[in-house]
Amino acid sequence: MGGVHPPISRTPEPPYTAVIFTSTRTPDDHGYARTSARVDQLARDQQGYLGHDSAHEGALGITVSYWVVHGAAAAWKQVAEHLLAQQRGRSTWYADYTVRVATVERDYRRPATTR
Amino acid sequence: MGGVHPPISRTPEPPYTAVIFTSTRTPDDHGYARTSARVDQLARDQQGYLGHDSAHEGALGITVSYWVVHGAAAAWKQVAEHLLAQQRGRSTWYADYTVRVATVERDYRRPATTR
Numbered sequence: 481m482g483g484v485h486p487p488i489s490r491t492p493e494p495p496y497t498a499v500i501f502t503s504t505r506t507p508d509d510h511g512y513a514r515t516s517a518r519v520d521q522l523a524r525d526q527q528g529y530l531g532h533d534s535a536h537e538g539a540l541g542i543t544v545s546y547w548v549v550h551g552a553a554a555a556w557k558q559v560a561e562h563l564l565a566q567q568r569g570r571s572t573w574y575a576d577y578t579v580r581v582a583t584v585e586r587d588y589r590r591p592a593t594t595r
Numbered sequence: 596m597g598g599v600h601p602p603i604s605r606t607p608e609p610p611y612t613a614v615i616f617t618s619t620r621t622p623d624d625h626g627y628a629r630t631s632a633r634v635d636q637l638a639r640d641q642q643g644y645l646g647h648d649s650a651h652e653g654a655l656g657i658t659v660s661y662w663v664v665h666g667a668a669a670a671w672k673q674v675a676e677h678l679l680a681q682q683r684g685r686s687t688w689y690a691d692y693t694v695r696v697a698t699v700e701r702d703y704r705r706p707a708t709t710r
Contacts, residue, residue: 488617488655488693498615498697500659502603502648533617535650535657540603542650542657544615550700570705578603578704582613582697585665589693590685 489531489546492595494584496530497547503569503577504539512573519565526559528552539575550581604646604661607710609699611645612662618684618692619654627688634680641674643667654690665696 505512523529523545530546547553556562569577620627638644638660644667647660662668671677684692 488619488691491693491695494695498613498695500613500615500699502659504603533655533657535652535655537650537652540648540650542648542659544617544657544659574705576603576704576706578606578702580606580609580613580699580702582699584615584695584697587693587695589691590689591691 489533490595491530491546491584491587494587496584497550497553498582498584499545499547499553500580500582501541501543501545501577502580503541503573504575505536505541506573506575510572511568515565515568519562522559522561523556526552526556528555546584550583553581604648605710606645606661606699606702609702611699612665612668613697613699614660614662614668615695615697616656616658616660616692617695618656618688619690620651620656620688621690625687626683630680630683634677637674637676638671641667641671644671661699665698668696 520532523532528548529552530548532543532545534541534543536542545553545556547556557566635647638647643663645661645663647658649656649658651657660668660671662671672681
């Protein structure tokens with residue numbers, strides 16, 4: 481999730497699902513970067529995935545992923561390799577985190593573009 | 596929004612409103628840091644404000660603010676000084692941005708805490 485940033489995610493007309501993941505990291509990597517890249521790739525291959533944006537500043541990280549419906553996000557949560565990463569997250573990588581599942585009802589973008 | 600990070604936002608039981616602001620910045624500050632700090636303080640004083648989290652990585656920024664209802668977020672959008680900042684944002688600070696207004700329906704936190 482580091483390095484050069486792609487443009488911010490484009491999403492279809494609302495409604496769609498947003499999963500807001502806010503975390504603070506523990507010190508040191510402990511295999512985080514490698515797993516994070518792998519989990520990113522897995523998410524992209526997941527049915528109903530629309531995109532995600534992620535920024536890290538100091539210990540704080542915010543990742544928002546977008547899904548066609550809540551069920552697609554829930555299915556992703558249960559993918560085996562992702563479950564392992566979540567377990568590792570709880571035990572090792574994150575000091576603190578919050579996951580929020582939301583329905584996006586309106587959005588607007590500048591510069592205005594066709595979707 | 597830079598410097599030492601406070602802990603991630605605590606919010607009440609869902610439902611509540613999330614405004615997800617994703618942006619890419621233009622180069623150079625152009626008064627952004629000063630205005631950003633001022634606008635942060637104004638938001639905190641706004642009725643219905645619950646908290647916000649913000650992370651910037653390279654040109655990409657993600658700020659998620661939380662509000663008791665959509666109306667509180669809409670009222671904040673119309674506050675005069677904030678309107679000026681939005682105008683400046685469109686003309687100068689942001690290369691690209693997306694605002695998403697969402698209803699948070701579920702959340703969970705680790706370590707588990709009382710709200």
